[in-house]
Amino acid sequence: MKSTNRSSLPVAVGFEGTDRDAATLRTARRIAERRMRAIDEARDFLKLNAFRAELGATIRCVTPLLTPLLALQDTTLNDAVWTIQPPTGWPQHPRVGTFVAGQSCGCRLTRRHFDFAGGVRTRCPFCSHDRGSFFSITRGSWFRLDVFRHSLEVAGRLGPIRFASELGRLNIEPGIDLPIAVRSACVGKLIEEVIDHEIFLGRGWKIVDVAEAPLDSGRTVLIADTEFVAYRMPWAR
Numbered sequence: 001m002k003s004t005n006r007s008s009l010p011v012a013v014g015f016e017g018t019d020r021d022a023a024t025l026r027t028a029r030r031i032a033e034r035r036m037r038a039i040d041e042a043r044d045f046l047k048l049n050a051f052r053a054e055l056g057a058t059i060r061c062v063t064p065l066l067t068p069l070l071a072l073q074d075t076t077l078n079d080a081v082w083t084i085q086p087p088t089g090w091p092q093h094p095r096v097g098t099f100v101a102g103q104s105c106g107c108r109l110t111r112r113h114f115d116f117a118g119g120v121r122t123r124c125p126f127c128s129h130d131r132g133s134f135f136s137i138t139r140g141s142w143f144r145l146d147v148f149r150h151s152l153e154v155a156g157r158l159g160p161i162r163f164a165s166e167l168g169r170l171n172i173e174p175g176i177d178l179p180i181a182v183r184s185a186c187v188g189k190l191i192e193e194v195i196d197h198e199i200f201l202g203r204g205w206k207i208v209d210v211a212e213a214p215l216d217s218g219r220t221v222l223i224a225d226t227e228f229v230a231y232r233m234p235w236a237r
Helices: 021-057 066-072 077-083 180-186
Strands: 097-100 111-114 119-122 131-140 142-146 153-158 161-166 171-175 205-210 220-225
Touching: 066 077, 066 131, 066 180, 077 131, 131 153, 153 205, 180 205
Parallel strands: none
Antiparallel strands: 097 111, 111 119, 131 142, 142 153, 153 161, 161 171, 171 220, 205 220
16 A cells, blocks of 8 residues: 655645735725725615604604704704704614603603613603704704604703703703792793793793702703694605
C-alpha cells in the first residue's frame, strides 16, 4: 500500500491574504454598506407611509387651540401634520388601550390613564403624549402637536403657564398658586379673563372646573371646555 507524502501536497499561495484580497474586501464592504443604507431608507419610507395610513384612518378631530398656536409659527395645520413622525417602538408600542377613570400619573395632574396589556401606563396631559412634533415660540415658550387616540392635541408652555388639551378640554396650569377664593371665582369665566395671552382672546372658552393639585405640588389646574373641530389628515381626504 502506497503511503501519502504530506510534504508533496500543494500549498496555497498567500494563505493569510494578499493586498488584492484586502482591496476586494474593502470594495465588497462599501457595496454592502450602500445596500444597507438603501434598505434602511426604504424601510423608513415604508414605515412612515404605514404610520400615516394609521393616522389617516383614525384621526377625526382636532383641538381648536392648534389654530392660534400654529399661526404664531406662520404655518397651518395641514402643513404641520406632515412633520409628525412614528414614535419609538411603533407599531408595537404604544399599545392600544381604553380609558379608565380614577388614576393619576407621577405628575398628579390628570385623572385618567391607559390600561395596557401587560400592565398599567399612566398618562399626564402635561408631560406624556405618545407622538408629536415640537415647535418653539420664543425662549421658554413652546408647544407640541400630539396624537392622542383619534384626535390631534397640543401641550406646551407660555413662559410660566403650562397647558395641554385633551378631547375637548383644555388643562391650564397658571404658574402661580391661586387662593381658594380666586379658584372658585374662576369657574364660569372665560380663559382670557384669567390668563392674559393672545391665543385665548376671542375664543369664548369658559373655565368649567378647577382641579386642586396635591398639597406637595402647590399647583392649580384650570379646566376649560373648548370642544373640538372635525378634521381629517390631508392624505386621507
